[in-house]
Amino acid sequence: MLDHLNERMREFTGRQEMFFLSTADRHGNCDSTFRAGPAGFLRVLDEHTLAFPEYRGNGVHASLGNIRENPHLGILLVDFVRARIGLHVNGSAEILEDAEIRSEHPDLPQDPVPGRRAELWVRVTVHEAYIHCAKHIPHLQYAPKRTSRDWGTDDHKRKGGDFFGTARDRAARGSVGSAGPAAPAEPAVGEDGPRPGDVPPTPAPASVPAVGRPGGVPAPAPAPAAETIRPPVPADPPAPSARAWRERAERLLADARARRAAGERPSYEEWFSPPQ
Structure with missing residues (x-):
């Protein structure tokens, strides 16, 4: 874990098109949300500082309201397409007017479209930066655009x-x-x-009177179809006990410490550390 963004972290951040943002109010009530924009919209100002624009959204302003009460936030960047790796950044934030931050950083991008024009920015001072491993990150691909997307629409x-x-x-x-x-x-x-699934439900069939039967007696209901016999579903394996889980965790930690003492380099270090 670093207290800054090294060169590879800065390069990784600069090419992401989305991230997940976590904030909390003064009482610790949390909110998780999503931010997206052109590559580089999460701007690396220096190894200790990030900034991102606040576009006009749904009007709830949950994140900004939380930041005004509690500056601590967490950012999770995930590259689903290229590297299948993630980066956690935790830090403290402040809200700045566009003109205020632009006076210090005149090279910040500016979009002329009203729905994509940032009036506020969030500047983040980095406290912690560390990897999110690739173990459970799916590999996604960009889908071809069927229609032009009205990005930033109101x-x-x-x-x-x-x-x-x-x-x-x-x-x-x-x-x-x-x-x-x-x-x-x-x-x-x-x-x-x-959406394809948004179809109205099929109306129930209207009742049909019994025609041509003595006394108007309704026809008997059709016999139910034979029940399909399915093989029994195997039960899930029993969950390991807390003691077994702890013993396994302790073995893994002991093995990791031994490899570290032997000078073995962590496998994930190649992502965010410069080559030796």
């Missing part, structure tokens, strides 16, 4: 609309006990229109 539907149905649920709750039906909720709309 259009409500193209930003997601009622994707998770919260407005629909609220309207449904409000309609209970009312005289009339609830107003139709806005459909969930993704970036390129309705």
